[in-house]
Amino acid sequence: MQVPFIEGMERLACICRRLSIPVLSAVLVFLIESAAFAHAVAEGDKGYIQEVSGVLLLPFTYLGAKHMVTGYDHILFLFGVIFFLYRMKHIAIYVSLFAVGHSTTMLLGVYFNFGINSYIIDAIIGGSIVYKALDNLGAFERWFGYQPDTKIATLVFGLFHGFGLASKIIDYEISPDGLLPNLIAFNVGVEIGQLLALSAILIVMGYWRRTPSFLRHAYTANVVMMTAGFVLIGLQLTGYFVS
Template structure:
């Protein structure tokens, strides 16, 4: 039972970091000053954004929590990646702006939904459809942060494709750690109790993230 506490502490600390999640000041300055096609820096920034994106990682943790087969992990993660790739690229390249607070609030609810689904409380949608749909929402979360930086049109398409590739690389790195951790947890005799507590914590993390973001939406809404 004591082995759940490292996981609990990690999950409990994520909502605060998720609330502050964005593009760091130095990275913002680089993106805003950039002109021309710069694939490798944008790939790096995309990977960095994903591995520090606690909201995305919380959702992915919920998605793969009970997946035992690598093929199933790849299937669901690919659906999520397809969803957020579509809206990340479409949002930035089309100029479609979505309120960042509202999108991040929905991302918080997506974490809550997945936790409740894992707990067997609700299942409103087919699991594959839900993962793809929430992937679309998470992609708008990424694009909204990039749109606020007034990126140069010079090389924009190539840079956004590079950024998205970096996001996928970062996702793979994060998933490698998560899959290893969940494989270790499944070997515990008390895995049932661990799974229950972990998903309750996951629900609480999503709820706190939702509360922060929806409050920000109403405070800044005009």
């Protein structure tokens, strides 16, 4: 049990030495700057939402799409989910499970005004990125001799991502007038944003997979993704304790 772990750590050390400092620095700077604004609702959007009431389908659709496209944590998780999926049928199944999960908790959480502390839920979302990277690396099967059900894991983490969305929407202080239609519109926007982000990822992955470097650097890419997840967890927990 310990030998694969030790070999994995040695391999990780070698990879870290080979990775360029500028690339790692850019990734970490991006994460730190993003996390600094992770809980902030854009002032213009927040002011607009607080001043209006009634059914506003297009504005809420736009806000939902904007949140998903700029949601680095959701995009990182999606990147991990589809990393080794080649057939569109399989991609559709996993993305649908994720969508069902986050749509359910987002709608119920906001409608019943039930949210989780933003720092805590975002730390859990960071944990979902770590989990998916480890799953892609085959760590669970090597370490524990057991491969968790990837479909169930995608659905469960989708539920947590939905609570993350709900906590952001609650910050908008949406008027109860037209709440349900506006929430549905926001969710439609989230799905549109998810499709846009997914399309961009698939285009990049499609080109990368056709190159000899894909399998050679797949391990490295997932290690970087896992590192990003740990950084997010650390930053969110730090924010929780100092806020």
